[in-house]
Amino acid sequence: MTVQAWTFVLVALSFALYIGVAIWSRAHSTKEFYVAGAGVSPLANGMATAADWMSAASFISMAGLIAFRGYDGSVYLMGWTGGYVLLALLLAPYLRKFGAYTVPDFVGDRYYSQTARIVAVVCAIFVSFTYVAGQMRGVGIVFGRFLEVPVEIGVFIGMGIVFFYAVLGGMKGITYTQVAQYCVLIFAYLVPAIFLSLLITGNAIPQLGLGGVDQTSGTFLLDRLNGLHEELGFAAYTSGTKSTIDVFFITAALMVGTAGLPHVIIRFYTVPKVRDARISVGWALVFIALLYTAAPAVAVFARTNLLNTVSEQPYSEMPEWFTKWESTGLISFEDHNGDGLIQFVGPDARDDTGRPVENELTIDQDIMVLANPEIAGLPNWVIGLVAAGGLAAALSTAAGLLLVVSAAISHDLLKRGLKQDISEWEELVAARISAGVAVVIAGYLGINPPGFVAEVVAFAFGLAAASFFPAIILGIFSKRMNREGAVLGMISGITLTASYIVYFKFINPSANTEEYWWFGISPEGIGTLGMLFNLLVALTVSRFTPPPPERIGLMVDRIRIPRHTEVVHEIDL
Amino acid sequence: MTDTSNTRMTSTTNGSDNRINEYWQRNLKYVGVLLAIWFTVSYGAGILFVDFLNRIRIPGTGFPLGFWFAQQGSIYVFMILIFIYVFLMNRLDKEFGVDEEGE
Numbered sequence A: 001m002t003v004q005a006w007t008f009v010l011v012a013l014s015f016a017l018y019i020g021v022a023i024w025s026r027a028h029s030t031k032e033f034y035v036a037g038a039g040v041s042p043l044a045n046g047m048a049t050a051a052d053w054m055s056a057a058s059f060i061s062m063a064g065l066i067a068f069r070g071y072d073g074s075v076y077l078m079g080w081t082g083g084y085v086l087l088a089l090l091l092a093p094y095l096r097k098f099g100a101y102t103v104p105d106f107v108g109d110r111y112y113s114q115t116a117r118i119v120a121v122v123c124a125i126f127v128s129f130t131y132v133a134g135q136m137r138g139v140g141i142v143f144g145r146f147l148e149v150p151v152e153i154g155v156f157i158g159m160g161i162v163f164f165y166a167v168l169g170g171m172k173g174i175t176y177t178q179v180a181q182y183c184v185l186i187f188a189y190l191v192p193a194i195f196l197s198l199l200i201t202g203n204a205i206p207q208l209g210l211g212g213v214d215q216t217s218g219t220f221l222l223d224r225l226n227g228l229h230e231e232l233g234f235a236a237y238t239s240g241t242k243s244t245i246d247v248f249f250i251t252a253a254l255m256v257g258t259a260g261l262p263h264v265i266i267r268f269y270t271v272p273k274v275r276d277a278r279i280s281v282g283w284a285l286v287f288i289a290l291l292y293t294a295a296p297a298v299a300v301f302a303r304t305n306l307l308n309t310v311s312e313q314p315y316s317e318m319p320e321w322f323t324k325w326e327s328t329g330l331i332s333f334e335d336h337n338g339d340g341l342i343q344f345v346g347p348d349a350r351d352d353t354g355r356p357v358e359n360e361l362t363i364d365q366d367i368m369v370l371a372n373p374e375i376a377g378l379p380n381w382v383i384g385l386v387a388a389g390g391l392a393a394a395l396s397t398a399a400g401l402l403l404v405v406s407a408a409i410s411h412d413l414l415k416r417g418l419k420q421d422i423s424e425w426e427e428l429v430a431a432r433i434s435a436g437v438a439v440v441i442a443g444y445l446g447i448n449p450p451g452f453v454a455e456v457v458a459f460a461f462g463l464a465a466a467s468f469f470p471a472i473i474l475g476i477f478s479k480r481m482n483r484e485g486a487v488l489g490m491i492s493g494i495t496l497t498a499s500y501i502v503y504f505k506f507i508n509p510s511a512n513t514e515e516y517w518w519f520g521i522s523p524e525g526i527g528t529l530g531m532l533f534n535l536l537v538a539l540t541v542s543r544f545t546p547p548p549p550e551r552i553g554l555m556v557d558r559i560r561i562p563r564h565t566e567v568v569h570e571i572d573l
Numbered sequence B: 001m002t003d004t005s006n007t008r009m010t011s012t013t014n015g016s017d018n019r020i021n022e023y024w025q026r027n028l029k030y031v032g033v034l035l036a037i038w039f040t041v042s043y044g045a046g047i048l049f050v051d052f053l054n055r056i057r058i059p060g061t062g063f064p065l066g067f068w069f070a071q072q073g074s075i076y077v078f079m080i081l082i083f084i085y086v087f088l089m090n091r092l093d094k095e096f097g098v099d100e101e102g103e
Helices: A003-024 A030-038 A042-053 A056-098 A103-110 A114-147 A151-201 A221-231 A244-260 A262-269 A274-310 A320-327 A365-375 A380-418 A424-447 A453-466 A468-477 A483-507 A523-543 A550-560 A568-572 B003-008 B014-048 B065-095
Strands: A331-333 A361-363
Touching: A003 A114, A003 A151, A003 A380, A030 A151, A030 A262, A030 A380, A030 A424, A042 A151, A042 A262, A042 A274, A042 A380, A056 A103, A056 A114, A056 A244, A056 A262, A056 A274, A056 A365, A056 A380, A056 A468, A056 A550, A056 B014, A056 B065, A103 A114, A103 A262, A103 A380, A103 A468, A103 A550, A114 A151, A114 A262, A114 A365, A114 A380, A114 A424, A114 A453, A114 A468, A114 A483, A151 A274, A151 A365, A151 A380, A151 A424, A221 A274, A244 A262, A244 A453, A244 A468, A244 A523, A244 B014, A262 A274, A262 A380, A262 A468, A274 A365, A274 B065, A320 A331, A320 A365, A361 A365, A365 A380, A380 A424, A453 A468, A453 A483, A453 A523, A468 A483, A468 A523, A468 A550, A483 A523, A550 B014, B014 B065
Parallel strands: none
Antiparallel strands: A331 A361
C-alpha cells in the first residue's frame, strides 16, 4: 500500500475509535460535563493529562526545534516537564481538595472578589484560544501533506470530530478520548524512534541510543554529529549559543507557565481524592516523559540523517519526500553558486580557500518529525502512523482547551457571575453552546491562522506564569494574602509581561536582540520576571491593606488537609 | 481508621490547631527539600554548571554529563521526586489521621 493509503486507513481507524469512545461516555450533568463527575482513576487521568498537555507542538515541533538548536532546545525538555513537579507539590492536591470546576472558580472564591474572577476568566480564555490556533495549524499541516486534501477540509474534519465529543461528552467524553489518543500518539512516536535507533545505533531503546555508537562511523553518535556540525559551520550540537541567563529564564517561564495553564490544572479536579490528585500528576509525568526523553534522541537521529542525505548532494537526485515537502513550501532550495549541489551550512562555514560559503537550503523545523521516517526510508505504514499520531496530539489538546473556554463562559461568567439563578439544565445547555461556538472560532483560526502563532505561544506561557501561578500559590501557602494583593499582583504581572512581549514582537521587532533586552532576557523568558513582579506586588500590597475575612483563613485550613466532611467552596459562599 | 482520628483535625480546640500546624510544617519541609533537588538537577546541573559538567563524560556512552542532565537526567529525577512526595505525604496523612481511606 502507498503512504497515502496507509495514512488514510490509520487516520480513519483512529477517528472511528474516538467517536466510539465519545458515544460511550456522554455527559448527563454539569459535574460530568466540567470534571467528568470527579470519578476518573488516577492512572487514566495521568494518561488523559499527558494527551491533553502534549500538543502538536510537542509531537510535531519539539524534536525539530531540538534538532535545529541542539543544547538550547533543552529549555523545552526541562521547561515542559519540570512544571509537573510544581503541580504535584504546590497545586494539584490543594485544588482537588478545594473541589471547584474551573481555575477562575478558585481565584474568585479564595479572593472573595468578582474582579479577581473576571481577570482570571479573561486570562483563561486568551491563553486557551492562543493555544488552539496552534493546534489547528498542526491539523492543517498533517492533512495537507499526507492526505493531500486542502487545509480547509482538513480543519473541517478535525473540528467536526472535536465538536462531536467535546459538545456531547464534555470533560467525561474528552477524558476517555484523550486516553485513547494518548495510546495512539505514544505508539506513533515511539515506533519510528525505535526503528531509527536500531538503524543508526543498533540499540532498540532510543534514550540509550542517543548516547550510543554510530554504526557507520564507529564513533559515538553525539561526537559524530558535533563533528559534522563543525565541518559545516554550525555551532556544536551539545553546547548552546543562548546566554545562560536567557536559558534560565525561559526554562523557568515554561515550567511555571505549565503549572499555571488552566487546561492542565482542571484535569486534577477530575479524580476522586486528594491522594489521587498527587499520584495522578506522577503518572502524567511518566507518560509525558516516555515521549520527552525520546524526543532528544529523535532530534539527533533526524539531524544526522538530514545532514547525511542532503549535504553536498545533487539537487536533481533528491528523494521523493524532498520534492513533496518542497511543494508545501516548507523546504526551499536556492542554488546560489550554481553548482547543482545542496550546500546546507551554518553561519561559520568556510570553503578550502577560507571564503564564506552561502547556505542554500531552508527547512521548516516543524517538518522534522513528520519527514523523519521518510528520510530514513522506514516502511509506509510507519509514515501513516506518524500522521495519525500528530492528529491525536493536536485534537486531544484542542478539546481540553475548548472545554476551558466553554466552562469559563457558562460556569464562571453566567453561573457564578451574570446569571446566578441559572438552572443546572440551562447551564449544561449554555456549556454545550459555548463549546460549540468555541469550536467554530478555533476552526476559523485554523483556516486563517494569524501570522504570529509562534509569537503568541510565548504570550500564553508568559501570561499563565505571570497571572495564575502566583495567585494560586499565594492563595494556598499564605493565609494573609488578600483580594487587593492578588488582584494588583495579577494585573502588574500581566501588564509587565504583555508589554514586554508586545513591544519586542509587534511594535519594534527590529530591536528584538540581546543588547536591547532587560538583563539579556528574551520575550520567551519574560514570564519569569512577570511572575516575580506579581509576587512582589502581591506581598507588598497585602501588608498595607486589610487582611482577608476570617472565613478565608478557615477555607485555607481546610484546603491544606486531605480529609474533610464537606466540599469547601459550597459552604463558604 | 478510627472515629477519633476522623474528628481530630476538624474540631476547633487549640490542641488540634497545633496538630494542623505540625502537619503543615512537615509538609513544607518535604516540599522544600524536594524542590531544592528539583532546582539542583535542572537549573544547577542542566543550566548554570552545564559547561563544567560537560567536561565529564558518562562512562561507556557519548553523553557529556551536563548535556545529559539537560536533555534526559533532569526529567528522570522529576518523576522520582513526585513519587517520593506521594509516598511521604501518604505516610504523613496516615500519621496525622487525615488520610482518605474508606471515605
